[in-house]
Amino acid sequence: MSAAIACRDLCLRAGAREFVSRLSFEVGAGERWAVLGPNGAGKTTLLLALAGVRRADAGRVELAGRAIGEWRIDALAQRRALVTDRWIDPFASTALDTVLTARYRYDGADAEGERLAREALVAFDCAELAARDVRTLSRGERQRVAIATAIAQATPLVLLDEPIAHQDPRHQALVLARLAQLADRTLIASMHDVNAAAAFATHALLLSGRGAWRAGPACETLRAELLSELFATRIEVVRLDGRSLFYVADMH
Amino acid sequence: MPSRAPRSPVVLLALAAAAAGGLVAALLVGSVDAPAADVLGALAGGRTSPLATVVLDLRLPRALAAFAVGGLLALAGAILQALLRNPLADPYVLGISGGAAVAALAALAAGAGVAAMQAASAAGALATLALLFVLARRALFTRDALHGESSTTGVLLTGVMVAAFAAAILSLALTLATDAQLRTMVFWLLGDLAGATDLRLALVALALLALGLAVALRLARALNLMLRGDVLAFTQGVDVERTRRALVLVAAIATGAAVTLAGAVGFVGFVAPHLVRLVLGNDQRVLLPGAALAGGLLVVVADTAARTVASPVQLPVGVLTALIGVPAFLWLLRRA
Numbered sequence: 001m002s003a004a005i006a007c008r009d010l011c012l013r014a015g016a017r018e019f020v021s022r023l024s025f026e027v028g029a030g031e032r033w034a035v036l037g038p039n040g041a042g043k044t045t046l047l048l049a050l051a052g053v054r055r056a057d058a059g060r061v062e063l064a065g066r067a068i069g070e071w072r073i074d075a076l077a078q079r080r081a082l083v084t085d086r087w088i089d090p091f092a093s094t095a096l097d098t099v100l101t102a103r104y105r106y107d108g109a110d111a112e113g114e115r116l117a118r119e120a121l122v123a124f125d126c127a128e129l130a131a132r133d134v135r136t137l138s139r140g141e142r143q144r145v146a147i148a149t150a151i152a153q154a155t156p157l158v159l160l161d162e163p164i165a166h167q168d169p170r171h172q173a174l175v176l177a178r179l180a181q182l183a184d185r186t187l188i189a190s191m192h193d194v195n196a197a198a199a200f201a202t203h204a205l206l207l208s209g210r211g212a213w214r215a216g217p218a219c220e221t222l223r224a225e226l227l228s229e230l231f232a233t234r235i236e237v238v239r240l241d242g243r244s245l246f247y248v249a250d251m252h
Numbered sequence: 253m254p255s256r257a258p259r260s261p262v263v264l265l266a267l268a269a270a271a272a273g274g275l276v277a278a279l280l281v282g283s284v285d286a287p288a289a290d291v292l293g294a295l296a297g298g299r300t301s302p303l304a305t306v307v308l309d310l311r312l313p314r315a316l317a318a319f320a321v322g323g324l325l326a327l328a329g330a331i332l333q334a335l336l337r338n339p340l341a342d343p344y345v346l347g348i349s350g351g352a353a354v355a356a357l358a359a360l361a362a363g364a365g366v367a368a369m370q371a372a373s374a375a376g377a378l379a380t381l382a383l384l385f386v387l388a389r390r391a392l393f394t395r396d397a398l399h400g401e402s403s404t405t406g407v408l409l410t411g412v413m414v415a416a417f418a419a420a421i422l423s424l425a426l427t428l429a430t431d432a433q434l435r436t437m438v439f440w441l442l443g444d445l446a447g448a449t450d451l452r453l454a455l456v457a458l459a460l461l462a463l464g465l466a467v468a469l470r471l472a473r474a475l476n477l478m479l480r481g482d483v484l485a486f487t488q489g490v491d492v493e494r495t496r497r498a499l500v501l502v503a504a505i506a507t508g509a510a511v512t513l514a515g516a517v518g519f520v521g522f523v524a525p526h527l528v529r530l531v532l533g534n535d536q537r538v539l540l541p542g543a544a545l546a547g548g549l550l551v552v553v554a555d556t557a558a559r560t561v562a563s564p565v566q567l568p569v570g571v572l573t574a575l576i577g578v579p580a581f582l583w584l585l586r587r588a
Contacts, residue, residue, distance in 0.1 A: 053483055077489030090337065090479040091534030101477055105489040153488065 002065035004029045004157055004186040005050060005080075009059035012045055020046060021211030022059065027186060027203070029156070032179070034197035034204045034218070035190040038231055041209030043190035044084075047159045050188065051082045063157070077105050080157040081150035085165060087142060089135045095121065095145045096130040102153035113152075120148035123178045125171065139166040147175065151182070158182075160189040164196060176200040194235065194246040198222050206230050222246075260538045263531060267545040271319065274552040278315035279307055281556055283563050286311075310449055317448035317513055318555040318569070319548035320457035322520050324510040326547020327464055328503040329521030330528075330540055334475050335499055336408055342521035343507040346411030349518070350418025351380025352511040357425050357437060366447060370512045377508035380418070381500075384411055443517030443570030445555050453513060460509050464502045465544055471495050472536040479534065517570045520547045523577040530584040550577060 003026035012020035019042035027033055035043050048054040050061055052068040061068040063079060071079070081102070089098075096117060103113035121130050124144040134142060143166045150158050163179070164172040172193070179187055180200055191197050197204060197218075204221040206214045208230060214221055224237040224246065234249040279291050284306050294304035295312075329342040343349045355376025359369045387410045422441065429437055448454060468475075474495045477485035486492050510517070524547035525539065532538050554572035561567065 048483070051487055053486060073486065073491050074489045077487065080487070082483070082487040084481070084483060086481065087484070088337075088479070088481045098480075101480065101484075102488055104473065104477055104485075107473075 003027055003062070004031070004064065005188075006062045007050075007059065008062060010049065010056050010061060011058035012042055012049060012054075013057040014042075014045075018057075018211055019209045020207065020213065023213050023215075024059075025205060025215035027188065029186055030183065031186055032200060032202045033188045034201035034222075035188065035207065036192070036194065036197055036204060036227075036230065037190075037207035038209055041207040043207060044161050046207065047082065047161050047188070047190060051080060051159050052076055053082070074105050077153070077155075079155055080159060081153040081155045083146050083150045083158070083160040083163055085143065085146075085161050087146050089142075092133050092135065094131050095126060095134055095137070095148075098134050098145055099149045099152050102149045112154075116154055117148070117152045120151040121145070123151065124148045125174055140168060140171060143167065144171065144175065147179075156184070157186045157188075160187065162191055163189050164191060164193065172196060194222065194227055198244060198246065260532055260535075264538065264542055264545070267528075267542060267549065271545050271549040271552070274549050274556070275315050275319060278318070278552050278556045279311050281560055282306070282311060283560070313451040313454045314445055314448050314555065315552055316451070316454040316458060318445055318552045320454060320461050321445070321510045321514040321517055321548075322524070322551030322573075323461045323544040323548035324457065324464065324506040325517065325521040325551075326524035326543040327461065327468060327540065328506040328510070329547075330525035330536075330543040331468060331475075331499050331503040331506075332521075333525055334479055334534075334536055334539075335496060335503075337479060338405075338408055339526065340522075341408060341411075343503070343511075344516075344518055344521065345408070345415060346384065347414030347416075347418050348377050348380050348384075348411075348504065348507045349511050349516050350415045350422070351383070352377035352508065353441060353516045354418050354421050354425075355379070356511075356515070357422065357441075360433060360436065361425065361429070373515075374508045374512040377511055378504060380414060381504040381507075384414060385500075387414075438568075441516050441570075442568035443515045443573070445514050445569055446559075446566055448513055457509050457513050460505065461544065461548075464506050465541060467498065467502050468540045469537065471499060472540055475499065475536045479536070514551075514569070517551060517573060519570070519574045519577055520550055523573075523581050524550055527577075527581060527584060530587075 006026040007023045010020060010023040011018060035046065037043055045054060049056055052061070052071065055069070063071060099117040099120060100113055103110045103117070106113060118130065121127050124147050126141065126144050126148055129137060129141055129145065134145060137145065143163070147160065147163055150160070164175050167175055176196060176199060189200070201218050203216065204218050206221055206226060214226065224235050227235045227246065235246055236249045237244050237246050280286050280288060284303060286303055286307060290301070290303055291307050294307045325343060332341040332343065332346060333339055352373040353376070356369045356373035359372035364372065384407070426434065426437055474485065474490045477488055477490050478492060478495065482492050525543040528539055528542035528546050532542055550573055551569065554576055555569045558567040558569040558572045
């Protein structure tokens with residue numbers, strides 16, 4: 001059984017700078033990965049490479065055992081969805097119609113589309129926004145519509161670029177909980193909040209931005225000393241009610 | 253997909269009816285009065301009177317050519333505005349029309365006849381577009397361009413530079429032209445349908461418009477998704493590069509055909525899509541046919557006015573498209 005998605009000696013460069021060097025890791029079906037790293041470490045670029053949007057500068061990305069560049073575009077659309085935080089709303093469109101863009105490949109013959117779209121809107125607390133013009137939504141609301149769009153694409157793999165960046169505390173918890181409830185999906189999400197990552201992820205990938213990386217189960221990667229080194233700031237951990245809570249020591 | 257606004261079919265039907273009305277009016281109005289019954293008789297096949305000759309040999313080809321030119325330019329403008337995600341894009345801004353005009357005037361200066369000038373302008377439009385492709389190829393056609401948000405700006409800037417260069421050459425040509433050439437040149441630069449008396453050419457242009465519109469409509473859903481971002485469209489299954497290539501080709505052929513037929517009728521490619529967008533929104537499935545109808549109507553009306561208001565003097569149709577289009581555009585913009 002091949003991994004849901006895997007990197008083999010993947011290198012990503014921007015000009016002369018190689019921010020991902022010989023990255024190799026495998027994501028098994030149903031796993032939830034958090035990608036952490038300082039600003040500019042290349043988290044977004046890595047997600048684009050995993051989505052098959054950006055080419056690898058060396059090495060490769062394999063989706064279900066096949067190099068991602070060999071996949072047909074419409075076949076890829078059935079296997080992975082991507083949530084970016086750079087949405088563009090060029091014309092008036094309701095949130096429901098926006099979510100339905102995820103059903104492009106069904107070309108009208110899509111009996112399930114509207115049901116899936118409405119379910120996704122409900123799951124991410126957007127039910128009341130369904131008839132609203134997306135251009136009138138707040139950033140947080142629009143981001144939840146973007147997440148619902150990716151979920152309605154009904155792909156086994158979902159890539160999310162900072163899915164809780166614009167969410168208030170209640171919706172941070174809600175979004176991560178609803179994502180985690182999608183048991184049949186493999187999820188890879190970049191995020192900055194270490195506690196959110198610890199609550200959400202089964203595995204984590206730490207990217208330094210200078211080529212170094214570490215990938216593995218959350219219990220082995222989300223550790224105070226590794227995170228302190230990663231973010232070049234003192235991060236400590238306290239135990240509370242049986243849970244680990246991280247905090248930035250320099251901030252307190 | 254975005255659903256159509258309920259009023260879209262109504263507005264499209266109204267536009268089609270207005271376009272048909274404009275065409276009929278173009279047949280009736282002119283320096284020779286033509287009663288509606290006689291015009292209908294002439295259309296029904298009776299080449300029995302001098303009037304029938306005027307209507308069939310002069311007004312009908314010219315009206316159909318005007319509609320085709322307007323529709324082609326508006327279709328090209330709508331496609332370019334969507335592809336570049338910029339409301340300022342149109343065949344003129346991108347220098348395609350300028351390149352066509354330069355080639356046509358070069359042919360004129362070399363003493364070529366009408367047919368050679370038309371061939372030269374078509375070649376000029378395609379050559380300019382090829383140049384634009386080469387200069388902006390990276391921005392348009394590589395997969396890595398998917399995540400370059402600024403790439404469309406690069407294409408637009410390249411086009412603006414090409415247009416400025418063409419304008420400089422045209423000014424130079426005008427300065428150096430003899431008095432005899434000058435009048436032809438000015439008319440041609442502003443757009444002129446007086447020479448469009450060949451019914452076959454008009455029908456070819458109409459067929460090109462129908463074909464271009466059919467191709468564009470097939471890609472309209474994909475274009476809608478691309479407007480929301482190329483990366484997202486790609487991940488949702490749109491072959492962004494192929495769609496973009498096909499649409500650029502449609503826009504180029506449409507512009508080339510329009511400029512070949514009527515010279516540089518400006519402004520239609522810019523304003524017709526805008527007028528329709530202000531009323532119907534930016535859903536390409538509605539916008540593309542709407543813009544083609546509105547553009548055709550605008551040029552038919554403008555050309556009918558151009559050959560009648562100051563009769564027997566014929567005004568350049570390009571001046572009238574702007575004189576009619578600008579107030580209409582500003583009025584709609586204020587209402588929106």
